[in-house]
Amino acid sequence: MTMVQMQPPSTGAAPVPGTVADAMETAGPQVCGDMTVEVALSVMASARTGHLIVCDDDGVCTGLHTRAQLTAVRDSSAYTDRVQLRDIPVDPGPFASPATTMAEAGHAMRYRRLDALPVVDEHGNALGVLAQAR
Numbered sequence: 001m002t003m004v005q006m007q008p009p010s011t012g013a014a015p016v017p018g019t020v021a022d023a024m025e026t027a028g029p030q031v032c033g034d035m036t037v038e039v040a041l042s043v044m045a046s047a048r049t050g051h052l053i054v055c056d057d058d059g060v061c062t063g064l065h066t067r068a069q070l071t072a073v074r075d076s077s078a079y080t081d082r083v084q085l086r087d088i089p090v091d092p093g094p095f096a097s098p099a100t101t102m103a104e105a106g107h108a109m110r111y112r113r114l115d116a117l118p119v120v121d122e123h124g125n126a127l128g129v130l131a132q133a134r
Contacts, residue, residue, distance in 0.1 A: 020105050021098035024119045024128035030055050033062065033086030037070050040085055044070075051116045053126045054085050060124035063090035064116055095120045096130060105130055 119128040
């Protein structure tokens with residue numbers, strides 16, 4: 001069975017102005033790597049989001065997949081309906097902490113050409129996502 005966690009854990013801390021905590025969105029669906037691409041795309045469509053945070057069995061964030069990435073995998077000639085999220089190479093970082101400044105996060109996103117940046121706590125648990133404005 002594949003776990004989907006819809007709400008991030010509450011941190012209880014007040015955000016510091018000018019930090020990622022001020023601008024991040026809720027994490028949205030958090031899924032395990034054993035989810036298939038088709039199911040992941042369905043979860044994204046149901047949640048009306050363009051990304052999924054992938055977590056390991058301990059709930060630690062291991063990466064982020066976008067709808068564009070998963071659609072490209074699904075449309076490739078090597079695709080089968082058994083391809084799981086863990087089978088798709090994903091850049092393991094960067095991740096931001098809630099205390100990361102917006103300038104630092106913006107630089108990382110521009111440099112790495114990222115549409116979304118996972119925000120994690122000190123244990124690696126996903127708290128939210130900093131997404132590019134569309």
